[in-house]
Amino acid sequence: MSHSEHNGLVSRKVAEIAFAILLLGFGVAIIKGAMELDTGWGGSGPEAGYFPLRVGYLIVIASLALLVLEVLKTGHGKALFSREAALNIGLFALPLLALVAVVPFLGLYLAAAAYLLITIGLLGRVNWGISVGVATIFPLILFILFEFFFRTPLPKGPLGPLLGMH
Secondary structure, eight states: OOOOSSSSEHHEEEEHHHHHHHHHHHHHHHHHHHHOOOSSTTTEOOOOOOOHHHHHHHHHHHHHHHHHHHHHSSSSSEEEEHHHHHHHHHHHHHHHHHHHHHHHHHHHHHHHHHHHIIIIISSHHHHHHHHHHHHHHHHHHHHHIIIIIOOOOOTTTTTHHHHHHO
């Protein structure tokens, strides 16, 4: 095996098999949902579940073909990405997950400011002045857009009462 086959965290073959299984589940879910509707041809044309059922079948067939082809391949294949790339993805994903987790407590605007400060300032190693500026201005723009132009209130957390909004 070549160096690239040993140095990766996940091989392309494993990723393709995982994707085929995920796609298979998606196809089965579509079929299950379509089966709750009429799937035949009515007097005025196709019933509500007609096309989703057939699309679900096509997705299941394609995913099974992909799964069989990948399982039959010999060897593990080249690495999909290295440990360093996985670390970089994790360093990006963890703050994003934290953002989603803290929105109910801090509101979207404070959570977005913290997320931007962490990802731009700490992870991106951008000048702190620029990082603080972006982390302040972007949530402010979001606030103005959603609250005043779109008239769609977003979660404000502790800022709501401070701004006289609920």
